[in-house]
Amino acid sequence: MSHPASDPRTVLPPGIVNLADHETHAATHLEPGAWAYFNGAAADEITLAANRHAWDRMGLLPRVLRPLASGHTRVELLGRTLAHPILLAPMAYQRMAHPDGELGAAYAAAALGAGMVLSTQASTRLEVVANAIRDDVGRGPLWFQLYLQHDRDFTRELVERAERAGYEALVLTVDAPCHGARDRERRAGFRLPTGITAVNLLGMLPAPEVPLAPGQSALFDGLLHHAPTWADVQWLQSITRLPVLLKGVLHPDDAREATNLGVAGIIVSNHGGRTLDTTPATATQLPHVVEAVRAVSAAMPVLVDGGIRRGTDVLKAMALGASAVLVGRPAVHGLANAGAAGVAHVLRLLRDELEIAMALTGCATLADASPALLVPR
Template sequence: MTNTTTATAQAALSTIPPDIRCAQDYERLAQQFMVLPHYEYVAGGCGRDITVAANLNAFALWAIYPRLLRDVTAGHTRLTLGQQAFPHPVFMAPVAFQQLAHPAGEIDTARAAQAMRSCMVSSTLSSVRMEDVAAVASNGGSPRWFQLYFQPQQNDTLDLINRAVNTGYSVIVVTLDASIQAASLRAQRAGFRMPQDCVAANLRDHTAPANITLSPGESRVFQGIMRDAPTWKDLEWLMTQTSLPVWVKGVLHPDDARALQNMGVAGIIVSNHGGRSLDGAPASLDALPAIRAAVGTSFPLLLDSGIRSGSDIFKALALGADAVLIGRLQMYALSVAGALGVAHMIKLLCEELEICMSLAGCATLKEINRGALVRCGTSATSTDFPPHDNSHE
């Protein structure tokens, strides 16, 4: 079995497997549908996967209060962010190189997002051109955002922005926490190598990265890899180059969140890159309440990293998020059943969230707040963090 994008342990199915009972079941089945090195790369983060584990454990530390005699028959999961309305708070995260999971890659994810009216955030490092992703998403009017990585050459960054605008993307999401990325030890031990036919399609016509030349005594990291890392000046420049709303992804510290808000960004994604950036960073969920407190009750916040269920989504909303982005589950479902699998995974998450809301007595997202949760092992409802408005309406 070779390490190519088309080699899979088992061909993706054209129907939903009968033993899928919840969204997280796709994680279990994905191991049968992806070659081992690909699976280990997707499942792993970086280093020893300390932050990957922390993301999952953070959700387990919270319990949800069931509430009695609440009428939720007029319930819904609609929300508005900026000027955009969404039917539910389940977005598709910008996952790179999706052909590692399925030959159709991002095309099938876009089809699923369109069918489920989920916002898809398309990655700079997509294995399919942004124009091709947009062509699929535009058929049903599904909202689409473009995730941007700053390029070493400013003209190349500007090219990506202009292409996103011209293709109908409505938001630019710039990721700022991944200047250095390395495969996890588990992926390295599985022998993962990026297949030659899995490339960043959006960057094919861009300037090839220059070889790093170091002077004696210079660091390969500080003076080498970090030479092209973006700074605050780069973000200021970016915001002058487009009229689209600019969101920032990769925020964990409240001081950074406050500075970004003051700069005028449209929203923030609280994220540790799924544990793929700094191994040992706090769980995104753990960082969320302090960031919500820093930016106030109505500033748009999204969260990713570690979500596996509708109850996880509920907990994220209760602690300050307005919506969430799904990363690894997206890849797992894609590997099992292509577009159908991703659409089914979104449907399951939405239904799991609705069940959780109903039993917790919350008819709308706006009613989900910190008072709905209790820290495991305690009996009192904390009021450490202010309520927030999830509706933005």
């Protein structure tokens, strides 16, 4: 597998032994605006902190003298066997972190057998990413994240492009009908650098302006006229042959609604704390969503993201009923530090730590992980 060597940051800096180290080093590479964009969240960033703390509040109860030989981290997901349950979450504008951007992340994911979800707002064309790794027999699943655009014809064309390029599923983000109040970005005066844009959205017509009367809200009387609803989920399902997963579900009632609509999967997510501050941590809501889904479907996968920084977090998520996990910011930190090699190192660390945690809790496979592993701290 070739690597696109377009930046001197292709060798991992010394002294990085965990994901926290990656974050510390990445802060020295990223411009202040890019750092605020990638690492910031909404308002007081309470949810951002809560996502991390929720995993820390759970302890793992060791088991001893259990048979562990021939154990593995494999899982089944949407008809595929994955080497491990770790996927790269969709993250926009990755070329702000490193010139190789999404392409470097894709090479790393393929090399480590990880799934990748490409953002609608990627700074690399979706066809370029797919062509780079589509034929790699060892890669994980390749999914395309979608925001439903105001222009339904453009959305249809985008879906058709993803299908032709070889993406295997669509991940519809449903928790961001508007941006959050991102104070850190505003303080930093964040603007996209010259030459970086959402290339997959080029050519889309601007949303028609909604005339506002005095006293009307630009949000409720303007932007939200184009916000998607459950009917739009059904429309998306009707125009694609790809499975559709919903990302951004926290409420059990929404999980039940999605399951009744026959979506292919649910991703428990609060958008990394970037939309509504003070929402519950994803680790807190995961078991409630799993319970709601299992009441309707025993087979539908439930994934989770938000605050995962250790292999122990991955095991805790699986013990709570997750089918797999997604990581976002750590991958961008690795990308900033060493391009594809940095992302690969992040994934390798998580998998190695997951195996260690499994061995020390007596789990030969992830099917052995259950809530009985977890204790409050």
